[in-house]
Amino acid sequence: MMSSARPIAIVGAGPGGLMLGCLLQSQGFDVSIFEADSHAGARRQGGSLDLHADSGLLAIEEAGLRREFDALARYEDQCDSFYDQEGNLLLTRDFSEAVRPEIDRGQLRDLLLAKLAPGTVRWNIKIQGVASAAEGHRLMSDEGDVGRFDLVVGADGAWSRVRKLITPQTPQPTGLVYYEWDIENIDVLHPALAALLPRGKIGAVAIDRGLIAQRSSGGQVKVYLLIRDDAGEIGRLNRDTRVDVSELLHHLDGWSDSLRAFALAANGFAQFRSLCVLPGGTAWPSIAGITLLGDAAHVMAPFGGEGVNMALEDARQLAHCLVQNSDWNAATADYERAMLARVKDIAERCNAAAFTWPRQTLAMIEKIRAQPSAVT
Ligand SMILES: Cc1cc2nc3c(=O)[nH]c(=O)nc-3n(C[C@H](O)[C@H](O)[C@H](O)COP(=O)(O)OP(=O)(O)OC[C@H]3O[C@@H](n4cnc5c(N)ncnc54)[C@H](O)[C@@H]3O)c2cc1C
Missing domain, CATH: 3.30.9.60 (D-Amino Acid Oxidase; Chain A, domain 2)
Structure with missing residues (x-):
């Protein structure tokens, strides 16, 4: 196990930030997670998320949470139906053969929180900015300076404060x-x-x-x-x-x-x-001691259900890079190069679905219904 006394700050206790915290802490890294919510139950966490076998579920496995995940996951909910506005059923699809189990967002958060050492998440701290220090960066909250860190990871979602330091791009x-x-x-x-x-x-x-x-x-x-x-x-x-x-x-x-x-x-x-x-393919020159993951790096439209899966996969990949390379600037540059390449096409596809919605959905329904084997 690699251990490090160099402190890492993760901004945001969403699925991406918590997953990174779990994976790094299990390897002996010194991790603090700063979260604006006042406590774990401060707001409803929203709907259901489907985790994919080649991304989100890999991270769940790696965090040693597969058994706990499976106890909560809803494999039976991998299906959808479409109606017209008069309420006529047009199409039913059952994906129960696929491996995209659903889990409540709140349950996923609780699973990850339970894996972290007590006190890792510092609730009720809204990060307002990041200032460069002689070594690393200082995090600034509403209340002032919350500490110096060798690495700051912005996992603070679509409207990321940390992103502002890296690129002027906004959603x-x-x-x-x-x-x-x-x-x-x-x-x-x-x-x-x-x-x-x-x-x-x-x-x-x-x-x-x-x-x-x-x-x-x-x-x-x-x-x-x-x-x-x-x-x-x-x-x-x-x-x-x-x-x-x-x-x-x-x-x-x-x-x-x-x-x-x-x-x-x-x-x-x-x-x-x-x-x-954010437009698919949004990229930035690597900056020493600071990086992004999840929606902070690549918020995309929810069509296709990729957002949380990419956030969890980012966390898995970033943890690998940091474990394998003690030169953290090189490690984060490697992570960013691979992450931006991996996500580009996925984000473009999901975003295109939003820009063309509902035309694309209507065309998809027509196409499937035209097939002799259509399931209705
Ligand atoms: C309507 C809708 C439906 C969706 N459905 C799906 C789906 O079915 N499947 C799917 O894969 N994805 C879906 N997504 C996308 C998915 O929710 C996101 O991609 C995912 O939550 C990203 O995780 P994250 O950890 O990067 O960020 P977030 O989940 O946004 O977490 C960021 C965290 O940072 C905290 N934070 C923010 N700013 C600060 C700050 N300044 N200081 C401290 N903390 C801060 C926030 O409170 C939050 O807890 C959906 C999105 C939407 C909008």
């Missing part, structure tokens, strides 16, 4: 906006909706908008109402607002009652968001 709107809300206990409280969404995920798509509803564990459902907003009008009006879901029903005028019921069953408010991405 750009895709023209797609969405409202998201939750439905609780669907099987007991909303059996008609549960019949439309027995497992996995459903989508209903019209010409410039759509509904996606996805199961998490315990009958929880995350619902998204997506709207094309290329002119930016909805975005301008709603920036970061919370909206009563009943006020959104007009977006579903002409839709079947069976689908509008996903809005009527909402538990609480909807959160508005504009889907923003």
Whole structure:
């Protein structure tokens, strides 16, 4: 086991930052993770994530968490169905042969947190900036200087503060906006909706908008109402607002009652968001003592479910590079070169799906339905 007294700061306790913390700590590295949330349960962690055999699951294995993961994973939810806006079923796909098990985002976070030594995550510290020191970098929070580190890893998500030190690039709107809300206990409280969404995920798509509803564990459902907003009008009006879901029903005028019921069953408010991405292939010259992973490096559209998988794979690859090379500047440069090459095409593909949504989805449904073996 390699040990190091040189301190490493990871900014952000999302899946990428926590995975890197687990992998480095198990190799004897001195790791601190700084997280803006005040504690582990400070906010709901959101919906379900599918981990892929050639990326996210490799990191889970390497962290020694496969048994714990499998105890929570939902292999039965690897499936989706599509409806038209009148509520007619167009297509059902079952991917249970594939290895893309689903897990709640909160469960994944808890698994990783449980693996870390107590006190590794320093909650309620929002990093505002990074200042160069004689050796390494100093992290600055709202409260002031939180310490000097030989290596700072920005795992602080789409709107990363650490990224500002590396590149002026920021995420750009895709023209797609969405409202998201939750439905609780669907099987007991909303059996008609549960019949439309027995497992996995459903989508209903019209010409410039759509509904996606996805199961998490315990009958929880995350619902998204997506709207094309290329002119930016909805975005301008709603920036970061919370909206009563009943006020959104007009977006579903002409839709079947069976689908509008996903809005009527909402538990609480909807959160508005504009889907923003970094262009695929965004790169930067390597900087000594500082690097990025996950959404901070390459936030991409969620179509294809690659974001968390790339974050976990980044963590795995960066840990390998640091274990193998005690020259950390060379190690992070190697990691960045390979990571940027690995992610470029994936990000371009996922982002293209957002820029062309829902045309691409409608075309995909038509193509599959035209096949004689289509599963409907
Ligand atoms: C609607 C939607 C659905 C998605 N669905 C999927 C999916 O099905 N499959 C998939 O693979 N991906 C999905 N993604 C993408 C996925 O959520 C991200 O790619 C993934 O969470 C990235 O992990 P991360 O650790 O890099 O960043 P994050 O998960 O964003 O974590 C960053 C952490 O840093 C903290 N932080 C931020 N700024 C600071 C600061 N200044 N100081 C301290 N802490 C800070 C945040 O609080 C957060 O805890 C989806 C994304 C969206 C928006």
